[in-house]
Amino acid sequence: MPLDLVAAGLALALAAARADAGAPDGCTRIADIAPNYSITYGAAVQGLFDDYATNGGSAGCINCHEPPAPTGGLDLTAGVSWGHLVGVPSGEDASILYVVPGRPEDSLLFRKVNCDVPGVGARMPLDDWGGGLLPEQQALIYDWIANGALPGTSATVFRDGFDIRGFVP
Numbered sequence: 001m002p003l004d005l006v007a008a009g010l011a012l013a014l015a016a017a018r019a020d021a022g023a024p025d026g027c028t029r030i031a032d033i034a035p036n037y038s039i040t041y042g043a044a045v046q047g048l049f050d051d052y053a054t055n056g057g058s059a060g061c062i063n064c065h066e067p068p069a070p071t072g073g074l075d076l077t078a079g080v081s082w083g084h085l086v087g088v089p090s091g092e093d094a095s096i097l098y099v100v101p102g103r104p105e106d107s108l109l110f111r112k113v114n115c116d117v118p119g120v121g122a123r124m125p126l127d128d129w130g131g132g133l134l135p136e137q138q139a140l141i142y143d144w145i146a147n148g149a150l151p152g153t154s155a156t157v158f159r160d161g162f163d164i165r166g167f168v169p
């Protein structure tokens with residue numbers, strides 16, 4: 001497919017994402033958290049999917065989002081999670097993508113971990129399973145997406161130091 005058609009399709013998908021999914025509300029402030037300038041997907045983001053526990057035990061997104069019947073139809077296990085997220089429409093609301101590289105606020109993955117009302121379904125992890133995510137862990141997902149949502153290591157300095165991160169100023 002010619003690149004301009006791909007770009008036009010992506011622009012349409014983005015416009016639809018903004019128009020259709022409900023506006024997020026009750027979001028945690030991450031503006032003051034130190035940014036992560038270098039992020040390795042496997043170690044950091046998959047590491048969090050595997051075990052983010054903040055209650056002293058062990059708990060992962062994959063406790064629910066794993067085969068053979070991942071909740072929400074979303075398999076977040078190692079080796080397949082990136083391909084299930086980046087540029088992929090939500091199974092619950094196809095008007096929004098899980099991850100739009102460079103645009104965390106338009107990405108359902110970030111909204112789901114950052115906001116009580118993400119616009120589609122409930123906040124993750126569901127019912128604060130394992131203690132829920134720390135603001136730093138939410139900011140890691142934000143920074144990974146803002147840095148381009150690469151499958152390997154991203155080391156982009158994406159901010160000018162004055163941008164506000166997240167939904168709450």
Ligand code: HEC
Pocket residue numbers: 049052060061062063064065071072073074090091092093098108109112113120121122123124125126129133
């Ligand atoms: C205790 C079980 C449980 C845990 C733990 C859990 N989830 Fe979920 N997740 C669900 C259920 C149930 C749904 C479907 C309902 C909804 O979207 O609220 C879902 C839906 C989702 C969706 C949207 C799927 C879609 O098609 O729109 C995303 C994204 C998501 N979860 C990400 C995560 C992430 C990231 C974590 C870890 C930080 C996590 N979940 C932890 C149960 C869980």
